[in-house]
Amino acid sequence: MDSVSSVFNLLAYLAVAIFVLGFLNKVILYFRTPSPLKIPTTPAPKNSVGVVIRLIPEILFFRSLLRGGTAEKILWFGSWLFHVSFLLIILRHLRFFTYPVPGVVMSLQQIGIWAAWVFPLALLILIARRFLIDRMVVISLFQDYIILLLILGIGITGLLLKYFMRTNLVDVKAFILGVLTLSPVAVPDSLLFLIHLSFVMLLLVYFPFSKLMHAWGVLISPTRAQTDTPREVRHVASWAE
Numbered sequence: 001m002d003s004v005s006s007v008f009n010l011l012a013y014l015a016v017a018i019f020v021l022g023f024l025n026k027v028i029l030y031f032r033t034p035s036p037l038k039i040p041t042t043p044a045p046k047n048s049v050g051v052v053i054r055l056i057p058e059i060l061f062f063r064s065l066l067r068g069g070t071a072e073k074i075l076w077f078g079s080w081l082f083h084v085s086f087l088l089i090i091l092r093h094l095r096f097f098t099y100p101v102p103g104v105v106m107s108l109q110q111i112g113i114w115a116a117w118v119f120p121l122a123l124l125i126l127i128a129r130r131f132l133i134d135r136m137v138v139i140s141l142f143q144d145y146i147i148l149l150l151i152l153g154i155g156i157t158g159l160l161l162k163y164f165m166r167t168n169l170v171d172v173k174a175f176i177l178g179v180l181t182l183s184p185v186a187v188p189d190s191l192l193f194l195i196h197l198s199f200v201m202l203l204l205v206y207f208p209f210s211k212l213m214h215a216w217g218v219l220i221s222p223t224r225a226q227t228d229t230p231r232e233v234r235h236v237a238s239w240a241e
């Protein structure tokens with residue numbers, strides 16, 4: 001194996017390790033963080049089954065965003081399109097990661113291609129929102145733009161790979177399966193693929209240290225995930241027991 005391949009195989013392991021360990025570390029930290037007050041947004045459920053039912057439309061449709069003003073509705077539209085197209089793209093990509101490829105992944109191939117076109121458009125809405133709404137310009141940080149641009153870079157290099165500078169997909173699959181089965185092989189002979197892959201690895205490494213952790217946070221946000229039982233059950237934070 002040439003040295004470029006060795007470096008990319010090594011980087012792939014490092015990126016996945018940092019992502020998994022960093023993610024778990026944050027999850028443990030969130031669980032250990034005291035939530036001293038009962039602060040569910042009322043009306044809220046009285047038991048945990050109700051909390052799960054409350055979270056489902058939140059996760060599937062980002063329901064609370066829909067309740068805001070025009071700026072939140074723009075955010076809702078852009079972010080919902082973004083997340084759904086992202087999911088479909090990832091499902092389409094599973095054909096590189098599985099052998100034999102499950103039927104459900106095969107059946108999602110065409111819709112995954114449509115999603116690939118929606119993806120950059122959704123990101124452009126999210127980027128425009130940060131530039132065009134005064135309030136957003138004031139509170140946006142460098143990192144807010146960088147994340148959007150990085151993800152846009154992944155989408156655009158993906159589209160280029162599909163339509164303009166095709167790579168050998170058999171080599172791509174061999175490379176990915178090699179990484180997954182701990183038996184590394186050479187990377188595909190395509191600079192564009194290596195750029196696409198590098199952007200993805202950057203995203204993986206940055207994920208646990210960034211606001212992208214909201215992916216987990218939504219499940220445990222006190223205003224959404226607490227029961228409304230301040231009178232029935234005395235609420236004591238673990239550090240105050």
Ligand code: HEM
Pocket residue numbers: 086089092093096112113116119154155156157158159160161162163166167169172176193196197200203
């Ligand atoms: C955050 C994760 C990723 C995103 C958002 C993403 C996005 C995209 C998009 C939008 C396309 C064009 C449409 C398509 O062919 O599906 C694409 C193509 C492609 N992606 Fe990704 N990608 C990701 C991760 C990966 C990974 C981990 C690999 C493999 C190691 C990969 C390899 C490829 C290849 C080879 C193509 C060309 C497919 C073809 O020619 O049919 N991508 N990607």
